[in-house]
Amino acid sequence: MGARRPARARARARAWAELLRLPALFTVPGDVLAGAAATSARVNSRTLLAIGSSLCLYEAGMALNDWADRTEDAAERPHRPIPSGRVRPAEALTAACALTAAGLTLAARAGRPALAVAAPLATTVWAYDLALKHTPAGPLAMAAARGLDLLLGAAATTGRAREAIPSAALLGTHTLAVTTVSRQETRNGSPLPPLAALAATALLTRLITPRLPAGRGTAAAFGLPGTTASGPIDSDLSDLSPRTTPATAQAARRRPPETPVGAAASRTAPGILRGLRTVPADPPLLRGTSATTRGLPATPATATLATALRISTAALRTTLSAAYAATVVRPYFHAVLNPSPPLTQRAVGSGIRATIPLQAALAARSGARTGALLVAALAPLGRKFARKVSVT
16 A cells, blocks of 8 residues: 555656646746846846746646647547546646746736736736637747747846847747647648748748858958958857957047947947847846956957957857757658658657757847856756656
């Protein structure tokens, strides 16, 4: 009798892990961290509260999803926790309500701006699960939820969310593609949704990958004799740190005091990309290392060091962008060739896991290298636990 009790407890815990799709939790903190990075602010206690709020609201959506789909799952997925009898419907609904309340409470502790984003986020989650999921607006609602989750990080960290809208739009586009594919994961469907997801992945990869200078190699990037460092890689990253040279230092001394050097540079620097490719005017690229170049005399050595830091951030962005594309391209392509339920489910699972390198790339795009690495470190953990519990 005593031996059966631990076995039942383990079975019960596994049932709830399946209901809440626990491995998918690793895709959540990156939303908030990418949003905080977009504001060029350091992570603070309010950011951590926002992460807790996001985790609760995400799991509330998971529990509510299975409660709302219990009749459909009884026919198409009888192994799910509710139709198999391992979790009672009332328990799932109670968990969804409790987690929603916890998420809103944590958001309120993070401040009014965070609660102002968390409230519509919770509303979107409940509307999707109860009414919108099987309508044409379903994928848009899910994309809006992911975008709001990223904005939650920005609002909690600084009280401002507008700066994070471009990153939220990119993350929402990825979520829209994955959700559209997921609508046919229990039946033979059309190859068009995974094909559209492939196109969206190519577009997103293009937007988050820094452009390298055409016809200029590493020597140009480091401003060696006979070259310049004004190619696209600098135009994409020119505002990541002060590009101080003797010439710019002399120009700064001649500039009237009422005109800030950084402001003038941001108005005149060529090639600063607009729209979704725009990065913050002073992103936190050099958090923890800003003293390396800032405040030092203008010398070729400090200029070279600042450029090296820009190059390393560009390399990190390129690596994360490649990881994002590599995670989903093959599963999407297989689903295009054969949109059967097993291959479609595999494509959806890959799309969910690809959220992590995308979040990391967005953080790096805003200059938060440490945050990007922390988010990227969640990917192997998510893969490990996904082997035990499905994320779909």
